[in-house]
Amino acid sequence: MNTIGLYGLGVMGASLAGNMLNKGEKVAVYNHTPDLTDKFKSDFPHENADLHYDLKRFVSSLETPRKIFLLVTAGSVTDSVIESLSPLLDKGDIIMDGGNSNFVDSNRRYHALKEQRIHFLGVGVSGGQEGALKGPALMPGGDEAAYKEVAPVLEKISAQVNGKACCAYVGREGSGHYVKMIHNGIEYADMQLITETYQIMRNILGYTVEEIADIFEEWNQGELESYLLEITSDILRRKDDDTGRPLVDVILDKSGQKGTGKWTSQNALDLGVPLSIITESVFARFLSSLKNERVEAAVKLNGPEPKLETNREEWLEILRQALFVGKINAYTQGFQQYKKASDEYQWELNLREIALIFRGGCIIRASILNQISAAYDEDKDLNNLLLASYFNDKVNDYESSLRRIVVKAVENGLYVPCLTASLTYYDGYRSAESGANMIQAQRDYFGAHTYQRNDKDGVFHTEW
Numbered sequence: 530m531n532t533i534g535l536y537g538l539g540v541m542g543a544s545l546a547g548n549m550l551n552k553g554e555k556v557a558v559y560n561h562t563p564d565l566t567d568k569f570k571s572d573f574p575h576e577n578a579d580l581h582y583d584l585k586r587f588v589s590s591l592e593t594p595r596k597i598f599l600l601v602t603a604g605s606v607t608d609s610v611i612e613s614l615s616p617l618l619d620k621g622d623i624i625m626d627g628g629n630s631n632f633v634d635s636n637r638r639y640h641a642l643k644e645q646r647i648h649f650l651g652v653g654v655s656g657g658q659e660g661a662l663k664g665p666a667l668m669p670g671g672d673e674a675a676y677k678e679v680a681p682v683l684e685k686i687s688a689q690v691n692g693k694a695c696c697a698y699v700g701r702e703g704s705g706h707y708v709k710m711i712h713n714g715i716e717y718a719d720m721q722l723i724t725e726t727y728q729i730m731r732n733i734l735g736y737t738v739e740e741i742a743d744i745f746e747e748w749n750q751g752e753l754e755s756y757l758l759e760i761t762s763d764i765l766r767r768k769d770d771d772t773g774r775p776l777v778d779v780i781l782d783k784s785g786q787k788g789t790g791k792w793t794s795q796n797a798l799d800l801g802v803p804l805s806i807i808t809e810s811v812f813a814r815f816l817s818s819l820k821n822e823r824v825e826a827a828v829k830l831n832g833p834e835p836k837l838e839t840n841r842e843e844w845l846e847i848l849r850q851a852l853f854v855g856k857i858n859a860y861t862q863g864f865q866q867y868k869k870a871s872d873e874y875q876w877e878l879n880l881r882e883i884a885l886i887f888r889g890g891c892i893i894r895a896s897i898l899n900q901i902s903a904a905y906d907e908d909k910d911l912n913n914l915l916l917a918s919y920f921n922d923k924v925n926d927y928e929s930s931l932r933r934i935v936v937k938a939v940e941n942g943l944y945v946p947c948l949t950a951s952l953t954y955y956d957g958y959r960s961a962e963s964g965a966n967m968i969q970a971q972r973d974y975f976g977a978h979t980y981q982r983n984d985k986d987g988v989f990h991t992e993w
């Protein structure tokens with residue numbers, strides 16, 4: 530009998546199945562059309578691969594409780610696949626959805642399958658094709674008892690950091706997909722922060738693309754160490770075959786997206802979380818897509834042109850510090866959202882474990898995650914990462930650099946939404962007096978919405 534079944538042999542499914550085979554699992558594979566099954570046969574020839582072209586035979590080839598990993602297109606396809614599978618399953622069998630499903634759909638599937646006594650785990654998967662094959666970060670959520678059944682396989686195929694699997698049970702219902710969603714939001718912000726830093730280096734500090742590749746490589750040896758910084762360095766070194774120019778210079782500046790960043794921001798609005806940095810990174814992609822309008826506006830709208838800074842070595846260290854504070858604030862906002870969601874949806878998310886999962890295999894892997902997990906280790910109910918000792922010291926040391934960089938960029942007319950949002954979030958969070966007393970007065974003036982006072986209890990209204 531096969532220990533696990535994999536349904537969906539596209540890019541991710543085939544790679545994950547290959548990973549499972551390489552780790553000694555007996556894997557049954559199935560795809561709704563035969564072509565990808567045939568392709569899998571030639572791409573991953575393995576004696577422990579059991580290829581199926583018939584769904585019933587695929588299901589009955591699995592040891593019980595059956596464990597079936599789905600890697601199919603998210604949305605209605607996932608629903609129809611579950612619909613076709615569930616009549617073939619028995620009580621106690623486990624369906625894992627590794628697609629980029631919306632957590633609201635995963636909540637619904639979790640409860641619908643529970644009624645049929647079938648366990649559902651929503652499993653966030655990060656790391657792309659290469660991660661899937663060599664070791665992804667996995668974020669499984671659902672019933673903890675069901676997770677224990679699949680843990681030996683999932684923890685074996687995931688990335689490992691210092692002997693610890695980048696896979697752990699994260700929480701109830703569809704929380705696995707929620708964790709993946711916020712991961713992607715943080716990824717958007719991290720990418721945008723690096724991009725803004727790059728823009729400043731080129732347009733204000735006057736470094737060449739090759740020099741910036743070296744600078745990022747050097748920064749990657751220190752506290753900024755991350756997969757995204759590493760690949761940015763690689764990207765900057767790549768030349769275009771046709772023109773010999775840096776490839777990045779011939780790539781059209783319109784960024785795509787698949788929607789997980791948008792979902793993160795939408796959920797932040799639902800929960801009332803100030804997720805300004807991630808949300809600005811989503812807006813930056815929207816604004817980038819208006820290429821034709823931007824080209825026209827560049828001619829019609831006034832603003833300063835960037836001027837080269839002469840003292841660029843000194844500014845480079847200021848910029849490095851600004852990027853680090855920007856990044857700390859972005860991760861802080863993402864983890865704030867986890868905390869709020871955990872309370873609101875009663876998921877009991879383990880923030881320390883989530884930080885540890887992200888250390889390997891996934892796109893936002895970075896050394897900062899060690900400090901994040903240590904902060905939650907010290908205080909699992911920590912309100913805000915900026916108040917944990919390591920981050921508290923770091924932002925106190927570096928905040929003036931972020932401030933100077935934002936001022937410099939704004940003076941030069943550069944678009945730096947995430948660095949700016951990072952600074953305004955920081956200043957807003959550290960303000961004991963927010964100014965919202967004026968908002969309350971205005972609301973009471975035009976709408977009799979009432980207000981509270983800071984010198985006595987009660988609810989008040991003024992006839993303005």
Ligand code: NDP
Pocket residue numbers: 536537538539540541542560561562565600601602603606609610627628629630654655656657658
């Ligand atoms: P692919 O497009 O390569 O694969 C999609 C899979 O879904 C194929 O096996 C496809 O089969 C199958 N499928 C499509 N329609 C149906 C249907 N009606 N019934 C049954 N099966 C169907 O996508 P990926 O492998 O990249 O992604 C798979 C999932 O993993 C997605 O949800 C994606 O969001 C998620 N994901 C992707 C990551 C990535 O980096 N690519 C990272 C993490 C998650 P066929 O082609 O034969 O129709």
